Amino acid sequence: MTNLTTKQLEYPISQDGAGSGDARDVHELRKQVDEILQKTPVFDLHTHLFAPEFGELNLWGIDELLNYHYLIAEMFRFSSITPSEFWALEKTKQSDLIWQTLFVENTPLSEATRGVVSVLNTFGLDTRAKDLRESREFFAAQNPADFIERVLKIANVTDIGMTNDPLDEAEIKVWKSGAKIDSRFHAALRLDRILNGWTDAVPLLQKQNYEVSANLDATTIGETRRFLDDWIQLMNPLYLGVSLPDDFAYPEESIRGKLIKEVVLPTCKEHGISLSLMIGVRRRVNPALKLAGDGLGRTDVSVVARICEENPDVKFLVTFLSRENQHELCVVARKFANLMPFGCWWFLNNASIVAEITRERFELLGTSFIPQHSDARIFDQLIYKWNHSRQLIADALFKSYKGLLEDGRIVTGKEIECDAAKLFSGNFRSWVAK
Ligand code: HDL
Ligand code: ZN
Numbered sequence: 001m002t003n004l005t006t007k008q009l010e011y012p013i014s015q016d017g018a019g020s021g022d023a024r025d026v027h028e029l030r031k032q033v034d035e036i037l038q039k040t041p042v043f044d045l046h047t048h049l050f051a052p053e054f055g056e057l058n059l060w061g062i063d064e065l066l067n068y069h070y071l072i073a074e075m076f077r078f079s080s081i082t083p084s085e086f087w088a089l090e091k092t093k094q095s096d097l098i099w100q101t102l103f104v105e106n107t108p109l110s111e112a113t114r115g116v117v118s119v120l121n122t123f124g125l126d127t128r129a130k131d132l133r134e135s136r137e138f139f140a141a142q143n144p145a146d147f148i149e150r151v152l153k154i155a156n157v158t159d160i161g162m163t164n165d166p167l168d169e170a171e172i173k174v175w176k177s178g179a180k181i182d183s184r185f186h187a188a189l190r191l192d193r194i195l196n197g198w199t200d201a202v203p204l205l206q207k208q209n210y211e212v213s214a215n216l217d218a219t220t221i222g223e224t225r226r227f228l229d230d231w232i233q234l235m236n237p238l239y240l241g242v243s244l245p246d247d248f249a250y251p252e253e254s255i256r257g258k259l260i261k262e263v264v265l266p267t268c269k270e271h272g273i274s275l276s277l278m279i280g281v282r283r284r285v286n287p288a289l290k291l292a293g294d295g296l297g298r299t300d301v302s303v304v305a306r307i308c309e310e311n312p313d314v315k316f317l318v319t320f321l322s323r324e325n326q327h328e329l330c331v332v333a334r335k336f337a338n339l340m341p342f343g344c345w346w347f348l349n350n351a352s353i354v355a356e357i358t359r360e361r362f363e364l365l366g367t368s369f370i371p372q373h374s375d376a377r378i379f380d381q382l383i384y385k386w387n388h389s390r391q392l393i394a395d396a397l398f399k400s401y402k403g404l405l406e407d408g409r410i411v412t413g414k415e416i417e418c419d420a421a422k423l424f425s426g427n428f429r430s431w432v433a434k
Helices: 006-010 026-039 052-057 062-066 069-078 083-088 091-104 111-122 133-140 144-155 169-177 198-207 218-235 255-271 287-293 302-310 323-333 351-365 381-407 413-432
Strands: 042-044 157-161 239-244 274-279 316-320 339-341
Touching (some): 042 381, 042 413, 052 144, 052 169, 062 133, 069 091, 069 111, 083 287, 144 157, 144 381, 198 218, 198 255, 239 255, 302 316, 316 323, 323 351, 351 381
Parallel strands (some): 239 274, 274 316, 316 339
């Protein structure tokens, strides 16, 4: 590799004639990358947030922030309280205990605890407070609609992918009410309860007047497709999504294997809709912790190669929960153009791992991937989840640009802007044609 001299590095000649304001040296380049990634708006493709029209389902404020299941799991590591004692407390007592345990008696060093600190700091609240009086007063004084606008602006997020369950009573009510959903909030039709819990799903489908039975006969297959057609009509989802266990296999002689093959994939083809596979979750490793009790396992990534090869006309969004699987996913994505890796999911959304995953993606895929989603469950989380991610993605992108400079090619400010737009929204929008 010919190393450009310092002089050349300071004044590299751009092939297309770098315009003024383009990086003249690595310090200038770093500044440009940081500025551009801060100002580039984000399409957050996977969250558990809800549009304001979903009322109580839309969570925000300090008591919800502290009752995030990530923090509940961490609290049990320090506190002597048992899960059953904890679950018996009412929400504000739970958040008092979590604050006392994780933020007062111990140093908040984890990603999830630092996130709460970052949110309080953003609103000028005392991050070393001995109790939650001040923050509760602050959040109680917020107007919900104004608060949403304020958070979206701070986080520079323009669009939110929700997670929508067509079997959830509270959600069904809103969708069937004909309420006009805020256009910045987009549905994602989640198939977990159908694909991972078919026996329990059957009576719920029957309740919505679909003639299904536990055994997957032709009528049931047809009716389940009609169910998806109707909900696609109602939700206009960005994609169909499902989380899958670490031992997910495909093709597979199982209820899930048959439903994927005979219902989900034909529906994706007929509607031209993408399928999001989030693979590697081991649900209820410790059931006593409820939502906080899930874990992860490593998957045989060849399952993704097989499903992509078998369905070349379906566009797949895929992420894994195991760090090793993310590297393997990059390699499979090099083999299949209908595979779009996305996000640093859940237990991977930590600085040290986001840095590694993002760098290996640039090294193996260029800009042909979607670096992150927030998975936010509480609105305020958008602030820290995207602040942390922007910094980490900027670090990785800068390192790649710096390597390019050293190899003899400058990047212009325009190119950085274009790359950032692709990574933060463009790749996703073109993938789902939205
Ligand atoms: O299945 C999923 O979408 C996961 O993201 C789970 O909701 C998980 O509980 C979570 O919140 N991860 O961040
Ligand atoms: Zn999620």
